[in-house]
Structures are given as structure tokens and as C-alpha cells.
Amino acid sequence: MPEPADTTWLRTVAHEVRSFDRSSTAERVAELLRSRVIEGDLPPGTRLSEEQLVEVLHVSRNTLREAFRLLTHEGLLVHRLHRGVFVPELAEDDLVDLYRLRRTIECDVVRRLDTLDAVRLRPLHDAVAAGEDAARRGDWVAAGTANMRFHQQLVALAGSRRIDETTARLLAELRLAFHAIAVPQRLHEPYVSRNRALLDLLAGGEVEQAAKELEAYLHDSEAELLAAHRERPRS
């Protein structure tokens, strides 16, 4: 053990605990909050109190605010001046908007694909298999996660960092909407097999037909989500 001379060791050891990895404290706080929001623990509309979180997380307000800003940029929190940060409540407009961008990106990515060996399709295959497995177990939360992964890996075929990032934000926001709604099975079940069908089309090199199917797929998905949103349990 090093020499325990003055009282500063308390701070240094505390810092060691906090900065085990190579990221900043703010990033780690953001990661923690992100999972809470994505997991649905914090329902839309919830205000995240600075005072409260500083107390619980043992970080300074400044660091916490930096974490807030990270998540705000990802669309997982909204910031209202002098009022605080909230878990966003997506309106119907937002859902339509999200699907609009989603169709644009995903369909275009598929349409521009050319060479597709089995290696590049591997992550897609894994995601589809995970979805089928989750569906078999009746775990619709896991099925939803696998579905997100499928679409993330789908656009990853484009090999574009910015397309990946844009899609990640998009899907994260969309997940908020899924959490605001209570019936995961109805929203996820049909797409387990449709993901498989899509993958088969891609493996067969029929990109144009895959793009068309994806277009219809997203259209149906949007309609389902909107319908479910209108029967939302609470506003």
C-alpha cells in the first residue's frame, strides 16, 4: 500500500473507482442514463432533477450536465431552458418524421448495395436468429432489441460512419415510442419473419426487390405504431 499521509488519497481513490476505463466521467454517466432511458425505466415526460441525480450518482452538477448534453444530442433527452431535462414524449408528428427519415436511409442503402458475400451478411444473420430465438421464448423486449440490431447492421452494409450514427440516433428515439406503448408483441411479432425474408432477398442479391419489400415493411410498421400510439394507455 502507498503511504497514507494526507487526506487527499480519499479523492484519488474515488477517482480511480470512477475512471476505470478510458472514457470521461460524463460519458460514463451518460451511458448509465442512456440504458435507463432505452430500457424504459424512465417513462416519457419524466423530469431528470439535477439535485437528485447529483446526490445519487456522486458526480458534480457540471459533469452531470455534460452527460445531459450528450444524451440530448442523441435525442434521448430534451432540454428546456430554465426548466430542466426531460425524457421526450414523442408526438405523432415525430413518429411520422422518424419513419420518413428511416425509409430514406434504409431503403436507399439497400438499393445501392452491390457485392454481398456471406461474411458481410453475418451480423445480419445473427440479429435475425436472435430475433427468432426471442420470439420462440416469447421475450418481446429481446425481440425488439434484436430488430433494432438488424436494422442497424443493415445500414452498416453501406460502410458509412455518418449513416451509422444517424441511424443509431433514429432507432434510439424510436425505441422511446415503443416504450410509451404497452403491446410489444403486436409491434414486433410480424417483423421477425419479415427480417428473415429480407435477409434471404439480400443473400440472393435481389437488392431492388429487397428495397421494395423494405419500403412496404416500414410502411406497415409505421401504421402499426401509429395505431398503437393512438390507443396509448396514458398521455
Added chain:
Amino acid sequence: MPEPADTTWLRTVAHEVRSFDRSSTAERVAELLRSRVIEGDLPPGTRLSEEQLVEVLHVSRNTLREAFRLLTHEGLLVHRLHRGVFVPELAEDDLVDLYRLRRTIECDVVRRLDTLDAVRLRPLHDAVAAGEDAARRGDWVAAGTANMRFHQQLVALAGSRRIDETTARLLAELRLAFHAIAVPQRLHEPYVSRNRALLDLLAGGEVEQAAKELEAYLHDSEAELLAAHRERPRS
């Protein structure tokens, strides 16, 4: 005049100067830095010293860092842990990536257009006219700005908030690349007339042909930019 009683008025009056509008100090600092970066006053690779900027802008380090975060998320600054924030130097990969996303969004927006009355095309027309005017004057910086506006207004036809935001970030980043290069005329001149041609196609309702032209347009633009980037004056 109100009663000048204690000494706190110094701080309050200073605050009034700073917060004239309805945004936070950090946002205003960000706005200031944003224009400097976009305008090209800060060349790519420049490091923005906290100490220095705190001195000049008369804000605290925390506030300045908040502004940094905002701009980092817009892609106008890059943050390296323990090293500070820099004006990004776009690599060739980044240019290709930016044009990849650009083609995806812009072409898809055009392809999905349907009703197009003159009113909705008005902002596009204005941007084209501004570009032609700038070209006539030989003001290629203004021509570049008008070109950005044209494309921003083009995607705005989709009526999607998130598509607008994504495009704004994209074009802002792209502008960095233009500033890193010295020959604005060669990069902007051909597109003044091509913007006009594109607008005519849209006004005529020929969206599919417009999309094809835009595809070729962006392809040419990318090639020009890459070529110019390879002959860059300084690394």
C-alpha cells in the same frame, strides 16, 4: 433610473449585456464560434484554447466547454480527451462519407416529391438567383453560401425536421472542406447553372429525371472536391 444601492449591480448589468436574447450564454458562445468556423476564420487543425477563449469571450470555462460540446455534436469541432478541441481536418474518407449520406438524402427526397406548386419552390428559386448574382459579381464565397442554401431548401421540401437537421450538419461539415481548399471558383462555378437546371426540372414535375441529374451532379461535385483536396496547399 433604479436605485444603485449595493455592488451586485455590476454583475447584473453584465448579465443583461450578455443575455439580450432568449438563449443561454453557452448557446450564444456556440453561435459565435460556429460562424467563425463556418466562415473559415479558424482553419482546420486549429486548437481552441480554453484559457485564451475564456479571456476573450468573458465567460467561465464551464460555459465555454458547454459551447464546445454543442459544436462538437454538430461536427464543427472535434474533441480529443485531455488534448482539447480542434477544428476538424477532414480526411478523404470523410469527404466520401459525407457525399455518400448526401446522395442518399438529397436524391431520395427529390425522388419522393409529388405536389410542387410555385410557392413551395420559391425558396429554391431565391437561392438559385442569389447564386447567379454572386457568380456574376465573381463573389465565389457568396456563391458557395447560396449553393448551400439551395440544397438545404431542396431537402426542406420533404417537410421533415430531422432531415433538415441532418442536412444542416452535413453541409456545415462539408463547408469545412471547402475552406481547407483554395480554389472556390472551380468548385462552385459549374453548379450555379446546374442548380438552375435542377430547379427547372422540378418546376416541370419531372422528379425522376431531377433525381438522376442530382445523382450525377453530386458525383461530379464529389470528384471535383476530392481532386482539389489532393492538391491541397497545406496539410
Added chain:
DNA sequence: CTTGAGGGATTGTTCAACAACTCTCTAGGT
């Protein structure tokens, strides 16, 4: 020429204090 140990400069994080804003509740006017 490479390697490694200072040392100075800069960033990362915390803390405490105060200013400014929002929201709510109450008192007064109509």
C-alpha cells in the same frame, strides 16, 4: 537513434456561491 525521466502547460472534475428563471399559491381588484 531510441528510451525514459522530469517539468510545464492544458484539460478534467469538483465545489460552493449566487443570479435568474419558472411555477405555484395567495391576496386583492373588478
Added chain:
DNA sequence: ACCTAGAGAGTTGTTGAACAATCCCTCAAG
């Protein structure tokens, strides 16, 4: 009863100082 003004409480916005951690440059030793 209804609207309006304003006081008060609670929360966010911003500051400045302090110190820890890290980077980078220099210089000497191998």
C-alpha cells in the same frame, strides 16, 4: 366567481477557484 399581480420557494444557469490527471516537449542516459 374570475382574472391579475406579486411574493416566495424551488430549480436551473453561470461563475471562479482549486486541484488531479494527462499530454507534450526537452534533455540526458543507454
